[in-house]
Amino acid sequence: MDKRILLPTDYSQNAWNAIIYAMDLYQNVRCDFYILNAFQVSGYTLDSMRVPETGEPYYEAAKQESEEAMQRVMQMIELHPRNDKHRFHTKTTLNSLTEAVKSTVAKKDIDLIVMGTKGITESKARIFGTNTVNVMEQIRECPVIAVPNGYRLGGLKEIVFPTDYRTAFKKRKMSDLVELARLWDAKINVVHIDRDRDGTLDRKEQANKELLQEILQGTDHEMHFLPADKISRGINTFIDDNGCDMVAFLNKKHLFFGSILSNPLVKKIGYDPKVPILELNDN
Structure with a gap:
């Protein structure tokens, strides 16, 4: 089955850049790309008592503006070298982005979402866009x-x-990381972060480490240790020193990383992303 990738766009440069990245990252994989724009109507909020309907001037104007911008995106894609492995589908909808993404993920059985870190309205001071x-x-x-x-x-x-x-690792939750490593013959650097000790593991942690090593079999991988008091400099230094091209996080709520962005390791390490972040969900 072809890989199904959702590409949300607000037609910003950052969103366009994410589309190009996704096309390049999966250049050798058969993919269906779903480009999605969730548009708003000026003067209305989605939680208001009244939502604009088809035929109303403000709705039709916003819909036309979104569809014309989507046509420009498709024209820009056509200017890139053709890849017969890739097919593109477009959708514009009056909705919040999150609800539109949620609906598309369910209806199209999406495997992966690729998006920019910021949109056209985001403050430069904000590391990640809302x-x-x-x-x-x-x-x-x-x-x-x-x-x-x-x-x-x-x-x-x-x-x-x-x-x-x-926490115990699950093979299916790590599958996208393993797939990318194999696609690109990339090395996975497992960085053990220890808040309390000197890198020694208790029985449960050792079992989880061995489980992770089993999951990563068939990939080039290496285990590293990083003391917690050096998280801020350590991970950023590791990224720079090793010429890293991606950071992958397992987002498990209420545990060590918390929720990576609302109570994030990202904030903890002062990580202003220079490379893409792959967020894997462990739910």
Whole structure:
């Protein structure tokens, strides 16, 4: 079955950049790309008592504007070298982005979401845009890749995967990480983060480590140790020193990472994303 990838867009440069990244990342995979725009109508809010309907001038104007912008996106895609493995589908809808994404994920059996870290209205001071945070937090059915503004894929050779080994890993939850590593012959750097000790593991943690090693069999991977008091500099330094192309997180709520963006390791390490983040859900 072809891979089904959802590409939300607000027609910003960052969103366009994420579309190009997804096409490049899966250039050798048969994919159905679903490009989605959730538009709003000026003067209305989605939680108001009255929602604009088909035929009303404000609705029709907003719908036309969204559809014309989508046509421009498709024209830009056509300017890129043709890839016979890729098919594109488009949808514009009056909705909040999160609800539109949720609906599309369910109806189209989406495997992966790829989106930019910020949209056209986001403050430069904000590391992640509100829409990206909402999608990562509320969509638990599939992984999300968040692509920093201006990032272009030059290859995928080194991936960082931080963990504390305190929860059991599941093969199906790690499948997208393993798939990417095999696609690109990339190395997965498992970085053990220890808040309390010197890197020694108790029996449960050791069992989880061995389980992870079993899951990663067939990929190039290496285990590293990083003391917790150096999280802030350590992971960023690791990314820079090893020329890493992606950071993967297992987003398990209420545990070590908490919810990675609302109570995030991202904030904890002061991580201003220079490379894409693959968020894997463990729900």
